[in-house]
Amino acid sequence: MRIKEAAARLGLSPRAIRFYEEKGLIAPAKERSSQYRTFDEDDVRRLQTIVALREAGLGIDDIQKALPAGGKDDGGAAGEVARHLELRRSEMVSAWVELKRMIETVDGMLAMLASEQALPTDAMFRLAQEARDVRELRSSWQDVWDYDGLAETHDDRVAESSGEYTAYAEALGLIVSWIAAAPGEEGLDLGTGTGNLAGMLLRQGAKMAGVDQSLAMLQRCRAKFPEIETKVGNLLAIPYTAGKFDFVVSSFALQHLSAGQLRLALEEMLRVLKPRGRICIADLMTSGDRVREQLAEAFPGHKPLAALAELSGYFERRGYVVKIRRIHGLLHVVYAVPIR
DNA sequence: ATTCTAACA
DNA sequence: TGTTAGGA
Incomplete structure (x- = not known):
């Protein structure tokens, strides 16, 4: 034809x-x-x-x-197509979150305009500044660590670092025991990597979903745990609708975020959580902002670590009870449950 | 009546 | 991609 x-x-x-x-x-x-x-x-x-x-x-x-x-x-093309569709999906979620933000900004400005006679120039400008800061925080989140490249050896490296492996396993174990997932509960693992933590919760009977920035990592995860639903995405724009999960966990992911980005990530966690949902995080954390800044200066290549006080304060202000245990060195586990 | 290439919007 | 021009 x-x-x-x-x-x-x-x-x-x-x-x-x-x-x-x-x-x-x-x-x-x-x-x-x-x-x-x-x-x-x-x-x-x-x-x-x-x-x-x-x-x-x-x-x-x-x-x-x-x-x-x-x-x-030819036959083997499906994988490549799927890969690009997933990337595309992740971009679309980010764009969607951006739009949502922008709508909120517009709403804020409309609210100002409704109450004032003259143009509230200063207030609008300040609101715009905040919105811009948030946008720049989001967009500044890149794959600095090349997890796609690290995916193949990830589990080996975790297992090899024998000194810290005990601590690693202990931290994950503590998350699992604190979360104590009831069969059928829905959980989300942020920065799931190859799915080690999500896999443990899966065995506990939870229905697990995992989000990671690296598709290569997720492909490992899928091979190991086909039951885990995995999506490409970042922690500042979690690719799930609001109020979906009974609990959210995360291990060794938040350490890659700046303080501002961490706040956005926490917001996102609460968004995708059900009203009574609980949160458990294992990560490198410092005792306070001052220490964190010192560490950031000492290791210029590294991102600032999460501050314990900031984390627990954030949850407590929102009506959560926070439980903390230090595992080893900077490694802590933080558990937040809503006050009943 | 269709299609083609090329250039511009 | 749509449009338009100039040809085959």
């Missing part, structure tokens, strides 16, 4: 199809003399997947990467 018929069949314009060819997404045969494009069933099938991926919001270049460069489809 020629381009018009193919376009009609796929709901595309002929121009769009030529454009896809120009971008290297398809390579239809051309008639010798006329240079007219000729589309066979394979071409149509490929165009169908392109249309589908476009509808999912993938850009032309993403589709280019997701689809095997060869002219025709």
Whole structure:
């Protein structure tokens, strides 16, 4: 068939199809003399997947990467497509959170305008400043640590650091015993990595979900624990709707956040938690902001660590009872339960 | 009547 | 990607 018929069949314009060819997404045969494009069933099938991926919001270049460069489809492409769709999904959640933020800012400004006669310039400007700070905090969260690259050896390294392995295992064990998941409860593990903590809670009978920035880590996790639902995403824009989980846990993830980012992450945890939901965190923590700053200066390459006082204060102000245990060195476990 | 390339919006 | 021009 020629381009018009193919376009009609796929709901595309002929121009769009030529454009896809120009971008290297398809390579239809051309008639010798006329240079007219000729589309066979394979071409149509490929165009169908392109249309589908476009509808999912993938850009032309993403589709280019997701689809095997060869002219025709082959079997092993599903994984690549899934990988790009997950990345896309994660971006969309971030954009969604951004939008939500912006709506709140607009609401705040409207509220100001409703009560004042003149333009409340100062107040609006301050609100805008705060909003901008939050946005910049979010966007400054990058994969500084290259966890995709570390995924393959992650579990080995955890097991090898024998001195700290005991502490690592002890911390995870304490989370599991403090959370004491009832069968069927829904839990979320933030920064789940290869799923070690989530796996333990899974065995306890909980229905677990895991979020991690690194898809490579999650692929390990899926291989180890197929029952865990995993999503790519970051802690500042958790890819779940509000009020979904009975408990949220996190181990060795918050240490990578700055103080401002930590506050956003905590907000996000409370958002996805049910009203009576509980939180348990194992991480490197310092006794106070001063110590944390000193450490940050001493180790310029590292992010500031979470401050214990900040953490517990944050929860207590919101009506939680906080329990803390020091495991080893800076490693602490913090448990927060709403006051009944 | 269709399709093609190229350039511009 | 849509549009338009100029050709085959």
